[in-house]
Amino acid sequence: MSRFEFTVWGARGSIPAPAAANTRYGSDTSCVEVRCGDRVLVFDAGTGIVGCGRRLYEERIAEIDILLTHCHFDHIIGLPFVIPLYKDHVAVRIHAGHFLDDTTCREMVERFMRPPYFPVTPKQFAAGIDYRDFRPPDVLDLGDGIVVRTVRLNHPNGAVGYRVDFEGRSVCYITDTEHEPGHRDDAVADFVAGAQVMIYDSTYTDEELPKYRGFGHSTWQEGVRLCRAGGVETLVIFHHDVLRTDASLASLADEAKAVFAGARIGATGLTLAIGEDGTVTESQGNGSGRTG
Ligand SMILES: [Zn+2]
Ligand SMILES: [Zn+2]
Incomplete structure (x- = not known):
């Protein structure tokens, strides 16, 4: 059975958060690299993709394959x-499916x-670029299983959630x-059911959410509820608000683990591998070595 693992290159939401108080969990915005055997999928192109691309x-x-959830700055910058x-x-396919009008992926870039x-x-790109548009719930067959x-x-302006199914194992990026x-x-809930891992928008807490209705974000507690409903054992808390420091994320980790053992904080350098039997373990992976 082939390697199936993912590395978080940026777990921040909305805007990068470089500060001395944010070195443990990282400051880069959304980017998650998934390895399926020898194939490389990169979800979102926030500031985290810079280090990913170098690697x-x-x-x-x-x-x-670069797959964009949407094109707010924190996901494309x-x-x-x-x-x-x-x-x-190099050959790169850039996929997007969130547009609510006639915009295409190529036009957006x-x-x-x-x-x-x-x-x-983009005229200066030397790689072969293939822009691929789709509409959810399209299923993208990327080959090699x-x-x-x-x-x-x-x-707001639309966004797409993804689920990678590979050799009987699944990771969701929501x-x-x-x-x-x-x-x-x-x-x-139906989409993520039965996956081993769900990476989830946890910008706010349930307590904070009422102040931010309409901003388009969710909570780690909702992530726990979705995991429980769908039998997903590992929740990666993701898209951290700019005001979350290492200290507040560490206490959030304790709070989340107390109610859901499989909860963990998304951090630059965190690599998790999904084993043959679906067991999720931390691995050395491709990241910077920093873990959360
Ligand atoms: Zn965002
Ligand atoms: Zn957004």
């Missing part, structure tokens, strides 16, 4: 800094990578999304 270049990876995009031996916002345009399922999330307090989002 993929050093490893001479020649084929990369790292894209112009992905080294493999400027290498002509061309619109934000251009003067006066940025001096480099990798099946990526998609679901529409509740977020950010950014808002639930109605007291009401489970059945589409998300």
